[in-house]
Amino acid sequence: MKRTQKLHLAVFGCGFWAQYQTAAWQELSDQIEIIALCDRDLSRARSLAGKLGIGHYYDSPEKLLQDHSPHIVDIITDVDSHPSLAKLAADHGAHVICQKPMAASLEKAVEMTRYLKGKKVKFYVHENFRWQAPIRLLKTYLQEGLIGRPFKANIKFCSSFPVFENQPFLAELDQFILTDVGTHILDVTRFLFGEAESLFCQTQRINPKIQGEDVANVFMRMQNAVDCYAEMSYATIWEHERFPETYIMIEGSKGSLYLGPKFTISITTDEGTRTEVVPIEPFSWAHVEYALIHSSIYACNANILSELTGNGVAETTGEDNLKTLQLVYDAYESAKRKKVIHY
Numbered sequence: 001m002k003r004t005q006k007l008h009l010a011v012f013g014c015g016f017w018a019q020y021q022t023a024a025w026q027e028l029s030d031q032i033e034i035i036a037l038c039d040r041d042l043s044r045a046r047s048l049a050g051k052l053g054i055g056h057y058y059d060s061p062e063k064l065l066q067d068h069s070p071h072i073v074d075i076i077t078d079v080d081s082h083p084s085l086a087k088l089a090a091d092h093g094a095h096v097i098c099q100k101p102m103a104a105s106l107e108k109a110v111e112m113t114r115y116l117k118g119k120k121v122k123f124y125v126h127e128n129f130r131w132q133a134p135i136r137l138l139k140t141y142l143q144e145g146l147i148g149r150p151f152k153a154n155i156k157f158c159s160s161f162p163v164f165e166n167q168p169f170l171a172e173l174d175q176f177i178l179t180d181v182g183t184h185i186l187d188v189t190r191f192l193f194g195e196a197e198s199l200f201c202q203t204q205r206i207n208p209k210i211q212g213e214d215v216a217n218v219f220m221r222m223q224n225a226v227d228c229y230a231e232m233s234y235a236t237i238w239e240h241e242r243f244p245e246t247y248i249m250i251e252g253s254k255g256s257l258y259l260g261p262k263f264t265i266s267i268t269t270d271e272g273t274r275t276e277v278v279p280i281e282p283f284s285w286a287h288v289e290y291a292l293i294h295s296s297i298y299a300c301n302a303n304i305l306s307e308l309t310g311n312g313v314a315e316t317t318g319e320d321n322l323k324t325l326q327l328v329y330d331a332y333e334s335a336k337r338k339k340v341i342h343y
């Protein structure tokens with residue numbers, strides 16, 4: 001049934017990413033209202049509440065839930081706290097949206113998804129990369145058959161962007177690039193080509209100052225017979241450094257599609273090459289270095305909201321995201337054991 005009244009949203013976690021996630025929600029203020037914020041560091045909750053003009057802020061998630069009974073909780077905290085906060089929100093009858101990675105292991109993610117299902121609340125992972133405008137257009141072109149049957153793809157997210165400056169906690173993760181970026185890139189792979197038939201991964205740590213791996217190369221044969229090579233690196237110094245852009249080359253029986261720097265798509269067939277620059281929605285609140293990704297936050301929020309208001313179907317459900325997480329943790333397993341995983 002379609003809703004006419006605004007949904008009430010509460011946000012847990014008021015750190016780096018919450019600034020943008022909340023600003024993107026405010027773009028949808030005709031349908032949803034942020035009613036309260038929570039951070040275990042009250043000064044962060046107070047500061048973000050002040051910026052957004054929200055009257056209620058807390059350092060206790062439980063107290064917030066008791067006081068406001070929100071329809072939805074958006075969890076933007078560190079990964080270790082995702083399962084317990086999601087369960088707490090569900091215990092109070094709230095639908096849950098959670099940042100990636102859903103949980104710090106596949107087992108915890110499966111258990112969390114099962115728990116939320118048992119509570120009969122809706123559960124989404126805020127997987128925004130597939131909502132980037134150039135990536136959506138590539139998918140449209142594939143579906144329209146512009147390059148015939150795709151047989152090979154390279155998805156490349158490589159840079160030397162100093163990601164640890166904005167997110168210092170990432171330097172301390174034992175499992176870094178596959179959980180942080182692999183969740184996005186392997187989800188884009190599934191979005192474009194469907195599920196994997198087999199997977200092999202190699203990882204490396206180049207930056208000696210961090211704990212986990214900062215390079216991962218994942219090779220997959222997809223069920224639709226596309227050979228897909230997904231490359232991720234935060235140690236790559238090169239000419240086309242344009243974080244956070246993903247470059248994607250797809251080869252098909254009748255031509256190729258290439259998403260290159262500056263949101264440019266080239267379509268090459270027997271008739272030659274046509275290029276176009278995909279427009280990115282310019283939000284005033286977007287960080288200049290993350291504008292592409294920030295516009296995808298809005299699109300992802302709008303998709304989730306469409307389901308919650310009875311106007312559409314959300315793509316990035318918890319159940320769907322388990323398939324992406326399976327690839328992430330299988331990639332670690334493959335790298336550790338130096339073996340191909342078959343599905």
Ligand SMILES: NC(=O)c1ccc[n+]([C@@H]2O[C@H](COP(=O)([O-])OP(=O)(O)OC[C@H]3O[C@@H](n4cnc5c(N)ncnc54)[C@H](O)[C@@H]3O)[C@@H](O)[C@H]2O)c1
Nearest residue numbers: 013014015016017018039040041076077078081099100167
């Ligand atoms: N989709 C994307 O492109 C993207 C980009 C950046 C971050 N993220 C995700 O967003 C999440 C947060 O990342 P961040 O960079 O904002 O981290 P951050 O450390 O800047 O912020 C996290 C906040 O959560 C608070 N917090 C932690 N546990 C809590 C608890 N139990 N109760 C209340 N508050 C708690 C912390 O005090 C902190 O203020 C992570 O899951 C991260 O992967 C996603």
